[in-house]
Amino acid sequence: MSDFSQNGIISTLHDFGTKSIEQIEKELLNFSKERKMELILPCLYSELKGDALPNIVSEISKTNYIDHIIIGLDKATEAEARKAWTFFEKLETPFTILWNDGPNLKKLDKELQKKELAPSEHGKGRNVWYCIGMSIARNSARSVALHDCDIKTYDRRMLAKLFYPVVNPLFNFEFCKGYYPRVADNKMNGRVARLLVFPLLNALEKTIGKSDYLDFMKSFKYPLAGEFSFRRNILPELRISSDWGIEIGILSEMQRNFSPQNICQVDLADTYDHKHQELSLDDEKKGLSRMSIDIIKTFIKKLATQGHSFSREQLRSLKATYYRAALDLIDAYRSDAEMNGLKFDSHTEEKAVELFSMNIIKAGEDFYLNPMDAPFIPTWSRVKSAIPDFLVRLEKAVNEDNSHYL
DSSP states (O other): OOOOOOOSSSEEEOOOSOSOHHHHHHHHHHHTTTSOEEEEEEEEGGGGGSSHHHHHHHHHTTOOOOOEEEEEEESOOHHHHHHHHHHHTTOSSOEEEEETTSHHHHHHHHHHHHTTOSOSSOSHHHHHHHHHHHHHHHTOOSEEEEOOSOBTTOOHHHHHHHHHHHHOTTOOOSEEEEEOOOEETTEEOOHHIIIIIHHHHHHHHHHHOOOHHHHHHHTOSOTTOSOEEEEGGGGGGOOBOSSTTHHHHHHHHHHHHSOGGGEEEEEOOSOOOBOOOOOOSSOTTSHHHHHHHHHHHHHHHHHHHTTOOOOHHHHHHHHHHHHHHHHHHHHHHHHHHHHTTOBOOHHHHHHHHHHHHHHHHHHHHHHHHOTTOOSSBOOHHHHHHHSTTHHHHHHHHHHHHHHHHO
């Protein structure tokens, strides 16, 4: 049962189960006559062979209000790309595939590299950035939604609720973030949010003091959700992290550019499960260890832009404060799990907290050693200013690929 609380400084839109999916989709179809909708799907080729993406494609095919779909395809050879075009032909909605590893897009990426405008590393951030560029180039949709392609519990109601807040003309929301409980296989998931982000935000507030930014971030029920939607005017100036700090980075941009009254979060599902990352205790460049370092660096960089300094002594204090706050939360999660009949492994939870606390220091050291490191990929407005015809050529290159392989 959904609650009806409005505890943060942003609006929370609940799902009370009182409006059917058919009614929501009927309204979206009506809105679409004046407000075209576009969906971005960043995916790896390997996800085409999993269980989640075939169901996602099947559910999306049941909708009739989306004008166009942009699919960002990563880590695919030419033979695999051909299979991807065939795979997505099942969609009932017109779609375009950005084959990121294809010769046409590689050529354009090299051009951006020469101007120092290209994403610094491969990954979801780079994929999403190029898909957003394609959406800007098409200049068709009024609203754009994005979600991952590894959601095992996906249904079309999630997509409808994700679009609704930024499409309804009676609402003034520019950005919407999804949220949901991370419970599956009879246990609590979402370790990075539960055991890193929430206690870290509390620890930051204790060590550097209250701030509008921290109040904003603490308002989100699940800040690491990969599902969000926005109105098109946001896209040209949107700064995106190239690493695993993309979700926190986008929220940070929303806080910088918009009033809390223009931001909302929406209840997407009663249950949610997706592909899980390993904790990676022995390799900080993989799994949740890498993710935690990227997220911590994103917070540090953002707060640094607001005038906060992070000495080594402050980082040690932050680490200690975080560690205590995280351990206290484990006690609360243990009680919550017991109340709901879920499995709970205190040892594994504490191992994660120990890793994340060490990674606070590692993230801080990386921040010290790379003071000139750009926290975001350049905006598309900057790219257009440096290379005025780039977006036109991006659209042309993508369309050539689609004409050749589809």
